Amino acid sequence: MTHVLTIAAREIRDRTFVLWTAAAVALLPFFAQALPGIQRWPRADIIAGTAGILASLVALGLAVLMGGTFIARDLADRRLSFYFSRPVSASSLWFGKLLGATVLSGLVFAIISIPSLIVARSGWKGTWDQPPHMVATLVLGLSVLLILVAHAASTMFRARSMVLIADLILMVLFGAASWMLIQSFLSEGASGVVKRLILMVAVMTLTGLLGAGAWQLSRGRTDVKRNHLEMSKFLWCSIGAGVILAALFAWWVRSASLTDLEQPQAGQNGTGEFAIVRGVSRGRAGYMPTFLVDTRTGQSTRLVANTGLHFTRNGNAVFGITETSTRTRTTGQLRVQRLGRDAKPETLPVTFNGGGDAVVSDDLSRAAVQHGPSISVYRIADGRLLASARLPDLGISARAFFPSNDVLRILLVKGQSNANAPGPYTLRILELDIAKRRLTTTGLWHTTARWLWMSANADGSTLIAHRRYGPEGTEMQMLDGRTAMPGVSIPGMHFRPPRLLSDGRLAGFVGGKNVKGLSIFSKDGALERQIVLPDSGWGYVAGEAGRGKLVVVTRGAGASTGEETGRGYQTVVVDIDRGTVIRKESGFYAPNSWSWKDPRSERPNTSGDYLLTDSNGVLWRWNALTGSRQKLAG
Amino acid sequence: MSGAEAAVRVQEVTVNYGRRVAVDDVSFTVPRGSVYALLGRNGAGKSSLIRCLVGQQRADRGQVRLLDLDSWTDRTKVMDRVGVVPEDADAPPGMTVRQIGDFCNRVYSRWDRATAAKRLERFSIDGGSRFGTLSKGQKKQVLLAFALAMSPEVLVLDDPTLGLDVVARKSLFDEVIAELADRGTSLLITTHDLAGIEALADRVGIMRDGKLVVDEEMETLKSRYRRIRVAGGQVALAAGNLAVANVRQWGSGSEAVVSNYDEVAFERFRASADTGHTDASAMSLEEIFIEIAGEEGAKS
Numbered sequence: 001m002t003h004v005l006t007i008a009a010r011e012i013r014d015r016t017f018v019l020w021t022a023a024a025v026a027l028l029p030f031f032a033q034a035l036p037g038i039q040r041w042p043r044a045d046i047i048a049g050t051a052g053i054l055a056s057l058v059a060l061g062l063a064v065l066m067g068g069t070f071i072a073r074d075l076a077d078r079r080l081s082f083y084f085s086r087p088v089s090a091s092s093l094w095f096g097k098l099l100g101a102t103v104l105s106g107l108v109f110a111i112i113s114i115p116s117l118i119v120a121r122s123g124w125k126g127t128w129d130q131p132p133h134m135v136a137t138l139v140l141g142l143s144v145l146l147i148l149v150a151h152a153a154s155t156m157f158r159a160r161s162m163v164l165i166a167d168l169i170l171m172v173l174f175g176a177a178s179w180m181l182i183q184s185f186l187s188e189g190a191s192g193v194v195k196r197l198i199l200m201v202a203v204m205t206l207t208g209l210l211g212a213g214a215w216q217l218s219r220g221r222t223d224v225k226r227n228h229l230e231m232s233k234f235l236w237c238s239i240g241a242g243v244i245l246a247a248l249f250a251w252w253v254r255s256a257s258l259t260d261l262e263q264p265q266a267g268q269n270g271t272g273e274f275a276i277v278r279g280v281s282r283g284r285a286g287y288m289p290t291f292l293v294d295t296r297t298g299q300s301t302r303l304v305a306n307t308g309l310h311f312t313r314n315g316n317a318v319f320g321i322t323e324t325s326t327r328t329r330t331t332g333q334l335r336v337q338r339l340g341r342d343a344k345p346e347t348l349p350v351t352f353n354g355g356g357d358a359v360v361s362d363d364l365s366r367a368a369v370q371h372g373p374s375i376s377v378y379r380i381a382d383g384r385l386l387a388s389a390r391l392p393d394l395g396i397s398a399r400a401f402f403p404s405n406d407v408l409r410i411l412l413v414k415g416q417s418n419a420n421a422p423g424p425y426t427l428r429i430l431e432l433d434i435a436k437r438r439l440t441t442t443g444l445w446h447t448t449a450r451w452l453w454m455s456a457n458a459d460g461s462t463l464i465a466h467r468r469y470g471p472e473g474t475e476m477q478m479l480d481g482r483t484a485m486p487g488v489s490i491p492g493m494h495f496r497p498p499r500l501l502s503d504g505r506l507a508g509f510v511g512g513k514n515v516k517g518l519s520i521f522s523k524d525g526a527l528e529r530q531i532v533l534p535d536s537g538w539g540y541v542a543g544e545a546g547r548g549k550l551v552v553v554t555r556g557a558g559a560s561t562g563e564e565t566g567r568g569y570q571t572v573v574v575d576i577d578r579g580t581v582i583r584k585e586s587g588f589y590a591p592n593s594w595s596w597k598d599p600r601s602e603r604p605n606t607s608g609d610y611l612l613t614d615s616n617g618v619l620w621r622w623n624a625l626t627g628s629r630q631k632l633a634g
Numbered sequence: 635m636s637g638a639e640a641a642v643r644v645q646e647v648t649v650n651y652g653r654r655v656a657v658d659d660v661s662f663t664v665p666r667g668s669v670y671a672l673l674g675r676n677g678a679g680k681s682s683l684i685r686c687l688v689g690q691q692r693a694d695r696g697q698v699r700l701l702d703l704d705s706w707t708d709r710t711k712v713m714d715r716v717g718v719v720p721e722d723a724d725a726p727p728g729m730t731v732r733q734i735g736d737f738c739n740r741v742y743s744r745w746d747r748a749t750a751a752k753r754l755e756r757f758s759i760d761g762g763s764r765f766g767t768l769s770k771g772q773k774k775q776v777l778l779a780f781a782l783a784m785s786p787e788v789l790v791l792d793d794p795t796l797g798l799d800v801v802a803r804k805s806l807f808d809e810v811i812a813e814l815a816d817r818g819t820s821l822l823i824t825t826h827d828l829a830g831i832e833a834l835a836d837r838v839g840i841m842r843d844g845k846l847v848v849d850e851e852m853e854t855l856k857s858r859y860r861r862i863r864v865a866g867g868q869v870a871l872a873a874g875n876l877a878v879a880n881v882r883q884w885g886s887g888s889e890a891v892v893s894n895y896d897e898v899a900f901e902r903f904r905a906s907a908d909t910g911h912t913d914a915s916a917m918s919l920e921e922i923f924i925e926i927a928g929e930e931g932a933k934s
Binding site: 082 | 724725728
């Protein structure tokens with residue numbers, strides 16, 4: 001340690017002129033206000049601002065200069081033997097010189113900034129976001145980094161050996177490898193993992209830069225080329241180890257299976273055969289993998305997704321848009337995973353600017369992507385753009401579906417959600433003729449509401465507008481799916497979002513002071529049956545488990561809305577023809593599977609397979625018809 | 635000689651620069667308290683060997699031990715006991731002589747500040763002078779003064795008289811001789827000043843093309859080399875079993891240098907050959923060096 005300090009002191013003493021130069025530079029901020037064009041700022045701000053900039057620039061410039069010369073120039077000038085012919089270890093020499101250079105950088109920053117700090121302290125507070133000691137710490141940290149990088153670069157270039165070619169190749173190689181690792185997680189939005197990966201590579205690079213100096217001097221001593229070779233060996237081994245470590249970590253993170261998920265969240269396709277399960281994997285920097293699970297077999301495959309994944313309405317595929325962002329541009333790519341045995345994921349050649357939301361036609365031949373006010377239809381097979389249109393009066397929601405392969409129907413709802421008083425709402429139904437590339441309005445409906453939600457039956461021929469218009473009043477309004485011609489209206493109390501069933505009936509959740517339960521309406525809006533359910537202050541219809549049987553989730557008083565667990569919930573199977581509850585699972589909830597984009601209701605889940613989350617967040621496979629239950633994840 | 639008795643022990647050292655062999659399988663030993671002169675022409679491999687010796691360069695093969703310590707792995711321990719004056723004055727030019735002294739004072743476990751100051755005074759060197767502003771001779775004197783101030787057990791001088799005038803050379807050698815006399819320090823010196831070292835060295839090593847071709851006591855070397863001059867006719871030294879290093883025309887007669895001279899052999903040669911006047915004269919170290927390391931030596 002004594003030798004380190006001795007060498008550091010020698011380095012500083014050898015460059016005392018730098019400190020005198022800094023003292024001269026420290027006076028410049030006091031004359032800065034004489035410069036034309038900056039008199040409009042307060043004097044204190046000008047002094048503090050100029051002093052901060054000068055102090056940082058000079059300190060960092062000095063760091064680069066020192067790093068480039070303190071070892072490499074002595075080596076090239078054959079003056080390093082002065083130290084090696086004395087009882088000074090290589091590490092003392094390296095760390096002594098490094099300490100000396102760092103202290104000099106810090107002193108220069110202090111000498112230039114302190115006078116302005118004394119005279120114009122208020123200016124420092126106003127000009128710099130950080131307090132002076134934070135700026136100093138940042139500059140000092142940057143100085144060390146610059147010293148190390150400049151030393152490495154200087155050693156490489158001054159040696160003029162062929163090792164330089166290997167250095168450049170390795171730099172490109174490791175840079176590319178690191179970027180590939182990081183980029184793959186960036187596209188999944190796994191910022192926690194990205195931070196860890198960057199930290200690993202950065203720490204090992206810093207360790208490499210820090211240790212390489214001591215290593216090169218210990219092994220290369222006064223030989224310039226040998227110094228370069230040894231430094232490169234240490235540096236690239238360290239960085240390589242960092243990249244390998246990061247790659248192993250990335251591999252380990254990606255190896256997360258369904259059972260590693262904590263409190264998984266699930267969404268099922270309409271038939272109940274497949275589910276998308278997503279959750280935070282244990283001890284993996286918050287990484288949230290997404291799995292496609294075959295609910296019949298429990299087998300799962302990983303899905304690459306950074307945005308919402310959706311099932312198609314008929315449940316034959318899962319799709320989502322993967323966004324890739326750079327500083328200047330975001331591009332989206334549609335990925336489709338056909339469902340079924342041996343089905344392989346497909347990344348379809350549909351790439352577009354910006355992110356977006358998508359719907360896919362039932363036969364998986366067309367995709368419509370909305371980004372901003374534009375909506376475009378692509379042929380999935382080859383990514384060809386078939387039609388594109390700009391949406392008029394883009395409102396609060398735009399939902400769409402393909403009634404046929406030639407037409408895209410779009411439901412635009414415009415209005416202002418208002419908790420206090422009802423306001424005007426407009427539903428506009430548009431059709432994009434794909435062959436003619438023409439957008440026409442086919443239906444228009446005006447109403448007054450505080451809140452409006454649209455959904456459709458299985459083929460989209462009937463719409464149901466769930467309208468809340470008063471403090472307690474709600475209404476379900478049937479509309480023609482193409483023209484928006486009003487049909488049956490069902491006024492009621494406290495209706496929750498209803499569901500159009502596969503046989504045309506309507507199931508709505510009713511909650512009130514006296515009546516709590518499920519109301520079943522016929523096609524023409526007549527009330528068929530009211531089924532009282534326990535703890536049914538709030539609930540939703542999770543799906544149809546075969547004809548006449550609904551899976552319903554209700555929430556009791558003890559339920560917490562902030563947690564993704566089944567605490568306080570119960571899932572019941574209701575026979576709506578008989579009006580009875582045929583099965584009840586307390587402390588479990590089934591996910592509410594519907595698409596934000598496609599308004600049509602899903603096909604009935606004839607298999608009866610559902611996923612349930614229990615009060616501990618564990619995901620179960622459950623058959624609503626038989627009641628059998630198996631643990632799946634969590 | 636056992637390792638414990640040797641101040642310097644070089645064993646089968648080889649140094650390569652790419653395909654070029656700079657030092658080729660060199661071995662020698664410097665006993666404690668002795669003076670070893672390592673001689674050779676420029677490029678013979680002396681500096682590479684010295685760098686290996688003081689732990690600044692790793693030999694590709696072989697081992698160098700100073701004071702029974704490995705000079706590469708135990709360099710810091712070795713350097714605390716070994717004084718070095720390098721061929722090129724390597725102290726930082728911006729430092730003053732006093733600052734260099736202060737620096738040395740902090741890094742050596744034994745440092746005699748008073749002795750260093752006295753020597754500098756004797757050399758008339760101002761402590762406040764920057765090292766870079768000193769003359770070549772003064773730089774060498776400063777480095778020698780500091781090399782001696784740490785009371786070295788071994789002193790390694792790499793061509794210390796290079797570029798010095800006669801007076802400076804004498805002053806430097808006087809200083810070294812005084813040190814040797816006072817403390818019995820072992821000395822390994824490389825120099826081109828053969829006249830200066832002749833009286834000083836106990837043992838001589840001569841390098842040629844990376845190989846150590848001579849490694850023996852100074853007296854032995856000088857006693858086995860003789861210049862034999864024959865007034866008439868050709869020299870037929872084989873008759874006396876004398877090994878001829880070199881033969882050249884000398885007036886009407888000839889002159890030969892023999893490398894295994896002894897009185898008996900010479901008398902046998904003189905008695906067996908009708909050569910007229912014949913005499914054998916002693917040779918200086920410089921003459922011997924020329925015979926061994928010079929062009930003719932290289933051919934033989």
